Amino acid sequence: MITLSHVSASYRSELVLDDLSLQIACGERVAVVGPNGAGKSSLLRVITGLLPAKGGVQLAGRDIQHLAPRERARLLSVVPQDIANDIPYRAHDFVLLGRTASLSRFGGPSLEDQQAVEEAMTLTETWELRHRALPEMSGGERQRLVLAMALASRPKILLLDEPTSHLDLRNRAEIMRLLTKLNREQHTTILMVVHDLTLASQYFDRIILLNKGRKIADGSVAEVMNPSLLEVAYNCPVLVFPLPGTSVRCVVPSFRF
Amino acid sequence: MLTPKKLLLWMIPVPVLLVLCLLAGSSGFGLPDISTLTGRALLDLRLCRLATGFVVGSALAMSGCALQAVLRNALAEPSVLGISSGGSLGAALVIASGLSAVSPLILPAGAFFAAAATLLLVCLLANRVGNYAPNTLILTGVVVSSMLSSFLMLVLSFVKLRVIHSITWWLLGNLQATSWPLVAGVALLVLVAFIILFTEARTLNALLLGHETAHNLGVSTRVAVPLILAAATLAAAAAVSISGIIGFVGLIVPHALRRLTGANHRVLLPCTALFGGTFLVLCDTLARTLAAPHEIPVGVVTSLLGGPFFLYLLTRKGERTVL
Numbered sequence: 001m002i003t004l005s006h007v008s009a010s011y012r013s014e015l016v017l018d019d020l021s022l023q024i025a026c027g028e029r030v031a032v033v034g035p036n037g038a039g040k041s042s043l044l045r046v047i048t049g050l051l052p053a054k055g056g057v058q059l060a061g062r063d064i065q066h067l068a069p070r071e072r073a074r075l076l077s078v079v080p081q082d083i084a085n086d087i088p089y090r091a092h093d094f095v096l097l098g099r100t101a102s103l104s105r106f107g108g109p110s111l112e113d114q115q116a117v118e119e120a121m122t123l124t125e126t127w128e129l130r131h132r133a134l135p136e137m138s139g140g141e142r143q144r145l146v147l148a149m150a151l152a153s154r155p156k157i158l159l160l161d162e163p164t165s166h167l168d169l170r171n172r173a174e175i176m177r178l179l180t181k182l183n184r185e186q187h188t189t190i191l192m193v194v195h196d197l198t199l200a201s202q203y204f205d206r207i208i209l210l211n212k213g214r215k216i217a218d219g220s221v222a223e224v225m226n227p228s229l230l231e232v233a234y235n236c237p238v239l240v241f242p243l244p245g246t247s248v249r250c251v252v253p254s255f256r257f
Numbered sequence: 258m259l260t261p262k263k264l265l266l267w268m269i270p271v272p273v274l275l276v277l278c279l280l281a282g283s284s285g286f287g288l289p290d291i292s293t294l295t296g297r298a299l300l301d302l303r304l305c306r307l308a309t310g311f312v313v314g315s316a317l318a319m320s321g322c323a324l325q326a327v328l329r330n331a332l333a334e335p336s337v338l339g340i341s342s343g344g345s346l347g348a349a350l351v352i353a354s355g356l357s358a359v360s361p362l363i364l365p366a367g368a369f370f371a372a373a374a375t376l377l378l379v380c381l382l383a384n385r386v387g388n389y390a391p392n393t394l395i396l397t398g399v400v401v402s403s404m405l406s407s408f409l410m411l412v413l414s415f416v417k418l419r420v421i422h423s424i425t426w427w428l429l430g431n432l433q434a435t436s437w438p439l440v441a442g443v444a445l446l447v448l449v450a451f452i453i454l455f456t457e458a459r460t461l462n463a464l465l466l467g468h469e470t471a472h473n474l475g476v477s478t479r480v481a482v483p484l485i486l487a488a489a490t491l492a493a494a495a496a497v498s499i500s501g502i503i504g505f506v507g508l509i510v511p512h513a514l515r516r517l518t519g520a521n522h523r524v525l526l527p528c529t530a531l532f533g534g535t536f537l538v539l540c541d542t543l544a545r546t547l548a549a550p551h552e553i554p555v556g557v558v559t560s561l562l563g564g565p566f567f568l569y570l571l572t573r574k575g576e577r578t579v580l
Contacts, residue, residue, distance in 0.1 A: 073475025
């Protein structure tokens, strides 16, 4: 579904991705982890075509450079880390923005657009909020609306950049439960940048560890959540211990205070 | 935010208000006697001025509305990108060179082309430096605007006192010296700008969330941003060409309407055009009647009337949005 071959990208003179190759198959659920500045968000920008890169980037077998913006947006959606949340959009109008690539320039939303919005809002349990304005909502409600906006285009690929970083435990679990459901029931390919390594090991089958724009490890939770690998990548001593009866690994820094 | 029904209720007084403004004149309130030649001329003059006010107000308000979205800046209005400074310099050069006496069309044409050329320059520079990033556009606009203002002062320092008076009167902004062909021409340009902006309303909605999010939603920002800037400039430059500099309308009308209608530009843009036009007609009526026969510059009234209303909206309980 997503193929990167020998991709390098830079901001002005600073190299942020260095000869990176990876393949993500249809219906996979993959977490991208790594320290700050590892190139995680840049990787998402390269996949969306926002950051020009050397090498090949393909989505569903097609070169990203040859995909029209509207075509690309119908294929993949992005849930950003931060989104302007003080704009007085009604929740329904906000989610409808996710259909920008399908909406007609002149007419109103079609029946299909309306159905897609209702479907996405029902799935994210935001349909009850549809008449409320965005600035009146809590952080958790807003984040569910951002997810609804991304799902409104019925994407085959969902890219997420730390969507749970500002959320409390319950809202974080809700978002992750929803993503897992989407992946299992609709086979949506999910690639998510995660800072919380425990969360990554809890909800993802495959983890890619980046450092300084290069791929350090790519594999299962057991393969990547390896203290020696993590210590090199994060330049910090870590403790990794399995949660009894699960494949989850709890990862904490082992500094003493 | 108002529901669609309440929004329609807000629109009911608009035609009534426009008729009342037509009836109000410096000589008193009422319809001029159209059986006489003077009465017919007076009515024609008032109608022409009302149409000018409506077209200019609509143009400035919708231009400000589009610029606030595309630049994601609450203080954006036509003057931010140097449109007003460019128009002012163009008009000042036409007046100072004596060309304005050759034909009444040369002054608006000079202001229009200078304003449009200014935006072109700002866009070229901003694209070269920062790929139309909002902050780059604003900074480039402010710098170019400041340079053009200095050129204007330079022009003012070299011309005769009589010319300074003419230029200053133009800079104060007024809706007096228009004719039907001129108003019709400007209205046509404003209509073209409105159609472009309305067809890009969904793009404006997406741009309000940031250029990166807009890109992810399928907007080709490299095409859409210059197109929207060009349409906003077309409207503002057309308005500036016949009215001179009238501040505040492009800033407060979109803000006030955004608080009432929400940020969906499919609703906001037409409302901004309608209420922006009505607001300027109302301000112009007050400007020509409050101290009659003396006329107050309309820009003074737009600020004095719009400012407190905007502050009221800003401080209303429960409201905390900025853009």
